[in-house]
Amino acid sequence: MTLIGWxxxxxxxxxVLALTRPLGGYMTRVFNGERTVLFPLLRPLxxxxxxxxxxDEKREQHWLTYTVAMLLFHVGGFVILYALMRxxxxxxxxxxxxTAVAPDLSFxxxxxxxxxxxxxxxxxxxxxxxxxxxxxxTHQNFLSAATGIxxxxxxxxxxxxxxxxxxxxxxxxxxxxxxxxxLPICIVFALFLVWQGIPQTLGPSVEATTxxxxxxxxxxxxxxxxxxxxxxxxxxxxFFNANAAHPFENPTALSNLLQMVAIFAIGAALTxxxxxxxxxxxxxxxxxxxxxxxxxxxxxxxxxxxxxGTPVLHSLGLAGGNMEGKEVRFGIVASALFAVVTTAAxxxxxxxxxxxxxxxxxxxxxxNMQLGEIIVGGVGAGLYGMLIFVVITxxxxxxxxxxxxxxxGKKIEAKEMKMAMLAILCLPLMILGWTAIAVVFPxxxxxxxxxxxxxxSEILYAYTSQTANNGSAFAGLSAxxxxxxxxxxxxxxxxxxxxxxxxxAIAGSLAAKKAVPASAGxxxxxxxxxxxxxxxxxxxxGGLTFFPALALGPVVEHLAMQANxxx
Amino acid sequence: MLREIRPAIVFAIALALLTGLAYPLAITGIAxxxxxxxxxxxxxxxxxxxxxxxxxxxxxxxxRYFHGRPSATTAADPADATKTVPAPYNAASSMGAxxxxxxxxxxxxxxxxxxRLKAENATDPVPVDLVTTSGSGLDPDISxxxxxxxxxxxxxARQLPEARVRALVTEHTAGRMLGFxxxxxxxxxxxxLALDQMTP
Numbered sequence: 001m002t003l004i005g006w007x008x009x010x011x012x013x014x015x016v017l018a019l020t021r022p023l024g025g026y027m028t029r030v031f032n033g034e035r036t037v038l039f040p041l042l043r044p045l046x047x048x049x050x051x052x053x054x055x056d057e058k059r060e061q062h063w064l065t066y067t068v069a070m071l072l073f074h075v076g077g078f079v080i081l082y083a084l085m086r087x088x089x090x091x092x093x094x095x096x097x098x099t100a101v102a103p104d105l106s107f108x109x110x111x112x113x114x115x116x117x118x119x120x121x122x123x124x125x126x127x128x129x130x131x132x133x134x135x136x137x138t139h140q141n142f143l144s145a146a147t148g149i150x151x152x153x154x155x156x157x158x159x160x161x162x163x164x165x166x167x168x169x170x171x172x173x174x175x176x177x178x179x180x181x182x183l184p185i186c187i188v189f190a191l192f193l194v195w196q197g198i199p200q201t202l203g204p205s206v207e208a209t210t211x212x213x214x215x216x217x218x219x220x221x222x223x224x225x226x227x228x229x230x231x232x233x234x235x236x237x238x239f240f241n242a243n244a245a246h247p248f249e250n251p252t253a254l255s256n257l258l259q260m261v262a263i264f265a266i267g268a269a270l271t272x273x274x275x276x277x278x279x280x281x282x283x284x285x286x287x288x289x290x291x292x293x294x295x296x297x298x299x300x301x302x303x304x305x306x307x308x309g310t311p312v313l314h315s316l317g318l319a320g321g322n323m324e325g326k327e328v329r330f331g332i333v334a335s336a337l338f339a340v341v342t343t344a345a346x347x348x349x350x351x352x353x354x355x356x357x358x359x360x361x362x363x364x365x366x367x368n369m370q371l372g373e374i375i376v377g378g379v380g381a382g383l384y385g386m387l388i389f390v391v392i393t394x395x396x397x398x399x400x401x402x403x404x405x406x407x408x409g410k411k412i413e414a415k416e417m418k419m420a421m422l423a424i425l426c427l428p429l430m431i432l433g434w435t436a437i438a439v440v441f442p443x444x445x446x447x448x449x450x451x452x453x454x455x456x457s458e459i460l461y462a463y464t465s466q467t468a469n470n471g472s473a474f475a476g477l478s479a480x481x482x483x484x485x486x487x488x489x490x491x492x493x494x495x496x497x498x499x500x501x502x503x504x505a506i507a508g509s510l511a512a513k514k515a516v517p518a519s520a521g522x523x524x525x526x527x528x529x530x531x532x533x534x535x536x537x538x539x540x541x542g543g544l545t546f547f548p549a550l551a552l553g554p555v556v557e558h559l560a561m562q563a564n565x566x567x
Numbered sequence: 568m569l570r571e572i573r574p575a576i577v578f579a580i581a582l583a584l585l586t587g588l589a590y591p592l593a594i595t596g597i598a599x600x601x602x603x604x605x606x607x608x609x610x611x612x613x614x615x616x617x618x619x620x621x622x623x624x625x626x627x628x629x630x631r632y633f634h635g636r637p638s639a640t641t642a643a644d645p646a647d648a649t650k651t652v653p654a655p656y657n658a659a660s661s662m663g664a665x666x667x668x669x670x671x672x673x674x675x676x677x678x679x680x681x682x683r684l685k686a687e688n689a690t691d692p693v694p695v696d697l698v699t700t701s702g703s704g705l706d707p708d709i710s711x712x713x714x715x716x717x718x719x720x721x722x723x724a725r726q727l728p729e730a731r732v733r734a735l736v737t738e739h740t741a742g743r744m745l746g747f748x749x750x751x752x753x754x755x756x757x758x759x760l761a762l763d764q765m766t767p
Contacts, residue, residue, distance in 0.1 A: 175578070216657075247703060316698075567671060
């Protein structure tokens with residue numbers, strides 16, 4: 001570990017924090033329907049969309065209608081994406097002549113991009129036409145992100161409102177998020193990325209003759225436009241197989257820094273939106289502080305583990321840390337930091353191969369995802385995931401003093417607790433359940449790329465990543481098989497919607513309640529005690545649930561690594 | 568609930584066209600005017616022929632050239648399309664080796680590569696990036712230490728004074744961006760192009 005390494009981490013944190021309030025303020029105004037700077041430019045387009053859809057933007061929806069609208073919208077998105085992949089051979093923008101994607105892989109991929117997971121059982125440059133990359137995948141990058149943000153705003157309204165039957169209009173939230181937040185940011189960021197060296201062309205792959213006279217086919221494409229939203233929308237699906245490790249997806253250390261900032265920007269800003277909407281910004285800062293503590297702790301462990309290297313490297317006299325699977329232009333610190341950022345948020349882009357990380361360095365990304373990706377988290381998903389943990393924390397705090405818990409002026413009662421528990425339980429059910437099935441199903445167990453405990457970690461990571469809607473992988477696992485495609489698809493659907501539906505039920509229930517004025521007996525939720533309690537609940541719930549599985553994977557592997565045992 | 572079906576269809580199609588066609592095509596159009604070189608892939612053209620991209624590594628095996636890092640990329644086996652064969656720096660199929668810290672295969676590969684490099688240069692310590700595969704298999708860079716490590720071999724193969732080759736490496740070393748971001752590095756293709764210009 002070096003001083004300049006810590007400086008890179010500090011600058012990253014400072015940039016994210018600097019963006020939180022301005023972006024939070026802007027998004028609050030957008031979702032409250034106020035005039036913003038882009039209003040004159042985009043308002044005609046917005047109104048046209050409402051007219052076309054037959055929407056009255058003033059008419060709000062009950063939580064059930066809001067949720068059904070969201071689900072119906074996803075059916076449309078699924079049909080478009082699935083059809084594009086199956087039919088790509090007959091459609092334009094396919095200079096490489098890619099053939100139809102297999103049905104099971106198309107199902108897994110469509111679910112993956114719809115749920116903001118972007119798990120990829122395919123290599124982009126060798127599987128997908130430019131039309132699928134743009135109209136299928138780039139499009140879902142935007143809309144799965146916009147959906148997540150819209151849902152989190154609906155939940156925030158639940159806390160902010162009193163005696164309301166409605167929580168907003170899904171179509172309006174979706175449209176405003178896409179038009180006023182995601183598109184403008186991505187246009188600017190995509191052009192910045194092209195400047196740094198990311199290609200943006202519809203031309204075919206380039207045929208080069210190398211200095212030694214060999215042929216090299218260089219895949220290009222409309223990359224920058226997809227990378228911009230893949231980061232801001234915490235989607236993470238790569239245009240190329242190697243994702244952000246590919247020089248064409250992340251050409252410089254500067255593009256790397258700003259891609260990491262992009263991953264956190266909206267998620268961090270949403271904590272501020274929450275604070276503003278419930279009328280006390282410090283409520284948002286308290287949540288962000290809990291996230292920051294968990295983030296910095298994880299970052300320090302992974303940085304230390306990767307900088308320390310492995311006994312195999314040491315025995316050969318190789319100094320400088322574990323560079324296996326990492327790129328020279330990023331080095332140890334920017335690779336370790338990226339891994340922690342991408343799994344703390346539900347991004348899943350990788351700029352180094354997590355499969356080649358040291359045992360403990362690779363365990364932190366696993367833990368980040370298993371905690372439910374609430375450390376900043378996916379856009380929207382991180383906030384509603386974190387608010388579910390807040391509900392549980394307040395319930396625990398209420399039990400300690402024997403008082404009905406309140407949060408942001410709302411009583412937390414049996415219904416909210418039941419829904420919160422439902423959301424929390426789907427994670428271990430999918431992650432541990434499918435992992436257990438895969439390790440005893442011979443064809444699935446044989447798909448691992450590494451032997452020993454690391455092979456187990458590959459399977460555990462696959463279901464953790466898909467259930468948590470992350471999308472990063474221990475990529476040695478050959479997961480493009482019907483078993484993994486289907487089981488992973490189910491894990492992604494349950495991991496997304498069995499958190500969303502309970503969260504919306506909580507939103508509806510809270511919005512209908514009366515506000516409780518704060519009294520002397522109210523537990524303050526803006527101070528250190530609350531932050532500590534929240535972190536404790538997150539770690540205990542996650543730790544108790546997943547520690548046995550982690551012990552079989554990375555923990556055993558670390559001990560084996562120290563004892564020079566190879567597999 | 569039924570009244571949500573019309574907006575579901577309209578918004579699915581309209582927003583798909585906006586974000587999936589209008590947006591990427593607009594970026595393509597703007598980029599082709601403002602950053603035409605980068606938009607095409609930062610290609611290097613000599614005598615009308617594309618010889619590669621500044622951002623994509625190439626496979627160098629000759630003693631006359633500096634070598635990049637080991638690459639784990641593969642290509643379809645010409646004899647059997649269901650299998651793959653090693654094809655270093657295949658820029659049509661990026662991938663890493665994905666071998667973990669307790670992998671026997673990784674330990675054996677590292678041992679063999681370190682042995683080979685020590686036979687070539689017994690004085691300097693072997694730089695770690697010269698024996699580890701990159702994440703993409705297309706890493707265009709090596710560390711300055713990895714370049715200096717090879718200077719002796721390249722100088723001998725080209726019958727150049729070693730000091731001249733080392734000076735060329737120094738000249739092609741890029742520092743950290745903005746003074747603190749990333750790591751110092753040497754672009755292998757650019758360095759080898761400069762070598763060829765010095766001694767064709």
